[in-house]
Amino acid sequence: MVDLGDRIAEYAHKSGFQVVESQKVHEIDGVAYRMVHTKSGAQLLFLQNEDNNKSFSITFKTPAADDTGVFHILEHSVLCGSDKFPVKEPFVDLLKGSMQTFLNAMTFPDKTMYPVASTNDQDLLNLMDVYMDAVFHPLIYKKKAIFEQEGWHFELSDAQPAQLEYNGVVFNEMKGALSDPDSVLYDTLSAALFPDTTYRFESGGIPAAIVDLTYEDFLETHARHYRPDNSYIILYGNVDIERILTFLDLNYLSPLSEVERKVLAPNPIGTQKPVINTNVLRQMVTSPENSCAALGFVAGDFSDREQLIATDILVDALLGSNEAPLKRAILDAQIADDCIAYLEDGIAQPFVMLEIKGLREGAVERFGSILRKSAQALASGGLDHELIEASLSHAEFVMREHNMGYADGVVYSIAVMSGWLYDDDMALDNIRFEAAFASLREKLEHGYFEELISRLFLTNNHYAQVEIVPVQDNEDDVLREKLQKYQAAMEDDGLQAIANNVASLRLAQQSSDTPEALSTLPRLNISQIGIVPPEPKFELDTSTSIACLRHHIPSHGIAYFYRYFPLDGISFDELPYVGLLSMLLGKLDTSAHTAAEIDLLSQAKLGNLNFFAEVHEHIADNNFSAKFVVFTSALAQNCSYAASIADEVMLHTNFHTYEKLRDILMQKRVAMEQGFASAGNAVASRRAASYYLPAACVREQFSGIDFYRFLKEQIENFEENKETLANKLHEIARRIFTGNNCLLSFNGEDADLDNFLNAHKEFEAQFSDVNSASSEARLRVPNLVDKHEAFIVPSDVSYTALVADRRQVGEYSGVWSVISRVLTYGYLWQEVRVLGGAYGTGFSSTITGLSSFTSYRDPHLDETVQRFKGCASWLAEFAPNEEEFTGFIVSSVAGMDAPLKPRELMRRQDGMYFSGYTPELRARSRCQILECTVEDIRAFSSAMERLCQSGHVCSVGNRDILKSSKLEFELVDLIG
Incomplete structure (x- = not known):
């Protein structure tokens, strides 16, 4: 019998690689093979195991030499077309039409990585082909417009007289990123620690320096760094290694080794002497x-x-x-x-x-x-x-x-x-x-x-x-000064030249790829999707002392326990206290242990000890169920602690430890304020949904803007109200943690559950016998209204959402999943990201009714909302070719079939149980995706028109952007 290592060494030799070393790696349950491609100097690491969620990545050493963000702009730009695949957005085409389980590119302080993952062998090879051609043969040398779109360019405002402005995807992304004080603090510290090495620079780019980057320097930087002898290729999982090594050698590495290059050294990283x-x-x-x-x-x-x-x-x-x-x-x-x-x-x-x-x-x-x-x-x-x-x-x-x-292979690649x-x-x-x-x-x-x-x-x-x-104001605004000086020195014909350049850029952005270009893209067909992946079943077991939703997911000796307590007995006005309770449990003293001892026990004996509140919406109507969740996980030998530690915290937390309580409130306030400025798209979407959706209104009370306002009030009046607050929290806990109203969701071995329940019995009698269902308090949501708010936060960009109730236009179909892909990676990508300059955008529609458009790190507001609303007419004219539409079907099904870790799969199944979304309904949605036609998509345009017209808009972001809006928002200074 031929040893696997010998076979791999033989495959490598045939493909121009030399195996330098091979080692068993217990941590990945496999063997690692390190190779070098003899002709090109490219290095390759194969992490071989039986994982079918396989991955590929290619990484280049790219230490920054300035703050222009050139490597960040290159990361974006090389994925905008290549010699072999001369389409405008092959990256987006892959998102549209592959079975990828991970697809992205990442700029680090000293390297740039292009990782992909897929469960399909042919799909992985297709992804590799597009990425390899993108990094080594990008169209950036032929199309300056790519640099201008992804990096920066001048534009003229609509004001009279017209004023110069900057725009560009990375430019706007970094304006948003550097609105986060944590990011600025990190950059400042790194520069102070490493004043003589690459780490003194912001590899993502500083907006004031991004606009100093020239097209010529951009190209020269690519030539020096994107070369095989400066590359590191990593393969992971159960891949066809012979086929892949042959492919890499014949199509890329050997041909590249024959290309004559000037001797241009990559930037050095450097070593910093102590300072x-x-x-x-x-x-x-x-x-x-x-x-x-x-x-x-x-x-x-x-x-x-x-x-x-x-x-x-x-x-x-x-x-x-x-x-x-x-x-x-x-x-x-x-x-x-x-x-x-x-x-x-x-x-x-x-x-x-x-x-x-x-x-x-x-x-x-x-x-x-x-x-x-x-x-x-x-x-x-x-x-x-x-x-x-x-x-x-x-x-x-x-x-x-x-x-x-x-995907594991991506995580290992980053670690490697x-x-x-x-x-x-x-x-x-x-x-x-x-x-x-x-x-x-x-x-x-x-x-x-x-x-x-x-x-x-x-x-x-x-x-x-x-x-x-x-x-409050930056008097030394470098960007503003640059624009003013540039415009002051410019003649009228210079402004006209900029207007002409923008027009040319817009023309290039709005032009469609030719059928010939589109035909070059590798695509899967529907027959290659395969059957529905088998999924472990789950069922309700009422024979145990706590009603138990049993899962049967292999989890490598780890047991997971979720306890769901209904919030039916909590009034609407009391919900913010539920939010506080979820923050405080596990972080305060109990009657038996100090907070430090609880922390020590949790770290030593448990994998997780978490408390949170959530809302599950029913798929058939506007009803919902709000739950308080207690989550623990542990190795088999510690399952008793998963019950005893959590039970002690639930039943015996001392809320009168005031200084510790105040610390946690202050920390939560800081975290929420930073979240408003860094993830405003989610904040805006949840807030807009609360204008019409009862479940979303409940979420706002224990985790959204309403909760934030309540939190600030508690902090401001802490000394006067601390005892009242502590007593109220104790009362709320007693009413939630009842002995007769809990559902346990469990995954693990039978013995693990027995150990958990036996340990729970010691506390069982101490749980309240209050029946929350008969309590005078009721979770009744008040009448909902469209508040049409826009929230001012410290940021240079905006985050905007338009949401609507999909149920008003009919029942859910898997077609909505396809529409989400079509709009996100078709219409919205083109209109909001490419033309509008936003870093991110998307559309989603859930089976429970929430349809949501969002933009992320967006320089616009009104224009973005108009683009959202323009999607219906675009859908009505939707006319992809057969291969492109098949890609949407394939990627939509792949999104449903993507493998999940045990904890994520368990949580998805719990959500299905509470919402009434059965495995049979999920299977039907998958069939509807497979049967979807272009005519089905176009038929939904009228429904989309009604959704957009009835939709609710909310925006979070920069003061000037929000104040200049003509949408008549009620402006709210959220943090001030």
Whole structure:
């Protein structure tokens, strides 16, 4: 029998690759093969295992040499057509027509990655083909309009006289990104820590510098960096390796090796000698509440993986929760509203960042001294080793679950490049962890972590301290000054030239791809989709002491427990207290344990301990069910703790620990305010839905803008109302956590459930016997009205939503899923992103009735709403060719069939149960997608017209954009 490794070595040799090393990697349940393509110098890593959600990525070393964001603009631009696939948006065409489970591109501080994933072999090869041609043979050399669209260009305003303006997708994206104080703080700290290396620059680009990038420099940068000998290819999963290696060699790597190149070296990363850089101030136009500061400590370099794993664990143990000792010291000193900390890994010189938010007087001056005093105490014998052991256990759980939100192959690719980019022999170090965890456990009792505290915080000679100072107006607005100077020096014919250029750009943007160009794209046909993937069933089991929704999903020894408590007995006005309750449980003392002890127990024994409220809408009508959810997960040996710890927190939390309570309220306020400015599209969509949808109105009360206002009121009147608040929270908890009204959702082994229920019995009698269904309080939603609001937040862009009730135009059909793809990647992408300059846009329509248009990091408002409303007439004329429409069908089905991690699949099945969406109905929706025709899509245009005309609009964003709107919003200064 021929060994698999020998076969792979043979395949590699035939395709011009040489296998440099092969190793078993237990952490991925497979074997890693590292290769080099002899002719081109391209490096390749194959992570072979049985995962059918396979992936490919190609990464280039791209250290920034300035703040122009050239690599970010290149990341966008190379996906705008290539020699082999000369269409305007092959990236969008792939989103439209492939079975991808992940498709994106990512700009990091020193690298650019192009990863894709799919469960279909041919689809993966198609995705690889488009990406390889995009990065090596992009149309950017032939079409300057791509640079202007994705990077920046001049435009003229509609005002008289016309004024110069900047526009461009990356330009607008970074205006939005750098409206976030956290982003600006990070950039400032990185520049202070690494003043002589690439990390002093914002790789995404600073708007004032983006507009200095010339087309010639843009092209020259691509030529120097997008080349095989500066590339790293990663394959993952159960792929046809012989076929892929042959494909890469024949189609790209060998032909590229024959291309003569000028000797142009890629930018260097550099190594920063130790520096101490303190008292760095940076002004930012934002609200006073966004004041923040940070300390950064360089934690060695990329090569010491065990030390970096230890540092990550240490930071979690000392600063990962309110009760962690370093964070508690900072909170007790009352210098700021919140403190967060993390290890910034994935760069050549990783560093620990400690940030304080919502600064109080003297905060920056005291920050360092508080940290040093506390670190000294910990390093001198005050470190509780149980804290470190708990963080180690929790880190191991996270790695075992490996639920990172992306396809596994993409996550592993990112991890691999955190070492491989800097050392050819470190391709696997960042996906190995078991040996390091075992080693650290041995070192724990020998002073290792005390020494690490000292090296990191006390004797470190490479650190910096920076502060963001909010200002109301930036008198030194570089962009505004550049525009004014440029226009002042310009003759009338110069303005006309700009107008002509914009007209040419618009013409290029609005032109359609030729049939010949479209025919070059690789596409799947419907026959290649395959049968419906088998999905584990779930059923209600009433034979247990708690009614149990049983799931049967393989989960690698992890058990999941969701307890759903109905909120029927809570009045509408009491819902904000439910929101507070979900924030506070697990973070305060109980009658048996301090908050610190609860935190320690949770980290050591559980994977998750979470509390939250949610609303499930019924698919057949306007009814809904609001639930308070208690979620725990654990390894099999700890399932009893999944019940006992959660039960103790639910039943015996002491809400009268006022200082800790106030800390959590302040932290939530800060987090919500930053969310308004960074994820305003979701905020606007939820708010607009609350104007007509009872379930959405309930959500607003415990997690939306209404809850935020309630939260601010509680903070402002905390001293006078704290006892009343604590008593009310205790009462609400008693009414929610009843013994007779809970549904348990469970996934795991029978023994896991038995252990959970046996541990629960110890607390069972302590649950309230209040019957929430017979309580005088009732969850009745008041009459709903369209408030037509626009919320001003500190941001340079806007986020706009138009939502409507799909049920008013008929019952749900799978056709709506196809329409969502057609509009998002067809009409809206062209109108709102390409022509309008917004970074993101989309349409979705759910089976429960919510239809929603959104824009993300958008320089416009009124124009965007008009474009939303223009979709109906576009749908009426929808006329794709057969291959394009088949692509929409394939991608829509793929969206339904995409594999989910056990926890996500379990939650989806729970949602189906509560909403009345049966597996049979889901299967029918899938059939309706497969049977959908172009005529079906066009037939929905009148329904879309009615939706748009009856829709509700809300916007969140920049003051000037909102004030200039002619849509007659009620303007609300949300944060001020």
